[in-house]
Amino acid sequence: MGAEMEREGQIAEMVLVLFARWALPYSQQCALLQVDSLPTPAVGGFQVFSVRIKGRAVRFLEIHACLRTLFPNDIDLAYRWMNQENLAFESKPIDYIISYGDVGIDKVINYLKLNFN
16 A cells, blocks of 8 residues: 555656646646645645545646647647647636536547547
């Protein structure tokens, strides 16, 4: 169980780094993870936190992997994409996900996989 908790903590830490690279304010980060506050590494916070949000965190990392595949030579575009207006969502993908939750995440992932792979 210790190794699994450590891996989950790593997933949580990776998604928080990703959110920072997507230049998301604290309020959007919380909204995306559907929490009131973000974890800190103190006292096993990443491990405890990640158990609750592991599924969502992995899906955000999947979006990032799709974007890195789509834009292998432009990492800045891969990081900006979530915050750019997109006609498919009639908003920014990040705002779409906040508005529609898991359905929004699914739609963004499907859009990236169907339209660009």
